[in-house]
Amino acid sequence: MDAVLGWLQINVLSWLKPPKTIQVIDIVQIALIAWLVYRMILWMKNTRAYTLLRGILFILAFVVLANLLNMEVIVWLMGNLSVVAFTAVVIIFQPELRKALEQMGHSNFVNSLMAINRSPEENKRFSDHTVSELVRACFEMSEVKTGALIVLERETHLYEYENTGIPLDAVVSSQLLVNIFEHNTPLHDGAVIIRENRIAAATCYLPLSDNMDLSKKLGTRHRAGVGISEQSDCFVLIVSEETGAVSYAQSGRLHAAVSPSELRRALQEAQKIYDDSARILKKGRKRNGI
Template sequence: MLFEFGIKDFVDILLVAMILYYIYRLMRESRSLNVFIGILVFIITWLFVSQVLEMRLLGSILDKLVGVGVIALIVLFQDEIRKFLYNVGAHRRMRAFVKLFSSKIDGEETKRALKETIMPIVMAAMNMSRGKVGALIVIERTMPLDEVAGTGDLIDSNINQRLIENIFFKNSPLHDGAMIISKKRIKAAGCILPVSHDMDIPKELGLRHRAAMGISQESDAVAVVVSEETGCISIAVGGHFRLRLSAEELESFLTKELE
């Protein structure tokens, strides 16, 4: 009897392909691509031995290894798995679905609070841009940045334009690190971020930009960078840069990403 290929089989293959592609992207971003390829080769070998060749002894050994290997992979890639689950929950369509259950009044209050959060950042960035004062502001979204905030000095203050500018003033002891904004408050400053070693980053971009790219690759945070050399304002989000933004573009982008 010939194998019957139906629409359910097509959907099944499509879903598996999408999952494998997403895992591939996740592993590539975390520089674990060789591990992913090794796991894929092992799975293909296991399926070939147990399903095609039907080798009972070798197949049973590989079955046991797969059972233990799943637990080992969960322990080994717990950070990547947590990031995957956060990304699923933070997906735009998922957030839009959640918003269906929120009231219109809550929506207006959220917009007002969002504007109060964004405008001091935009105004401070523009003033620092004119004075060529280097700055790096990281805005937390769904993935907590407690560990990163712990590397700096805790502040826990309302978001204030003057405070932001004073923290990044050239003679300030905290101006070299990153500022973390969480839950509409300045949580910490002088924080150390993971630096991206991506070879695709333009060479004219300095350490602040590499740190912004690093945190955007390891979390869903939005990083705002003001260049000390050129005064240009840039944003790093999702492992990508938006360079040389105007005040209007910065406000529009932050509103879109943080709503």
């Protein structure tokens, strides 16, 4: 017990001693660290990294216990394996790390700074006409229970998935989308990828989600829609072939059985390149004569 208390006093209590003077830079550092920890917790909560993290924490706790009990051989082995373990962690978490870095690059703050001097039309990924055509096509197919899977590309390029399909490069229209997903037609199987106001490709293959929280009643089409939304920042439209329900997936979340007004509102939000913070900042600059 004396050894444990001595170790805690040296390694833990010494860290808790407050500095003699607190400066502004110290407050800034604390705020940045708190924000980074908060973002990391949110990131881990929404990915499978949380399960893997618990295993890593168990190993770290075992190393601390071995150090307290003076298990020199185990401590020596763990110390020499630390570099290999770090490399293994990077490899294991590669998809999650990539997604986290992409989310940082696509954050509202970054996009707002880049989009301040753009016109309202330039700050749209696709036009209002495209939104109307997509809503019309989805609910026309819903009435006759025609299954559909439509992916709208946003900041993250989807070329690797586009290359798995047949290139079209056609203007988005409800009639064309309905014809593409018509039963027993050459292009009906797979997903359609839309870039800006054009259909880039059809019959594209998408990754399936491994989210165990999704309902077992959902088929491959819904799992593929959620899967591609986990891998990128795209917006996915899904029409169920069994029920005719229209759903959409975004950021790994499935919004099931939405109404036309709900779908239009969600598409209009996805249509924006930046959020209202850029518009507010732009108004402030005009008010100050900048």
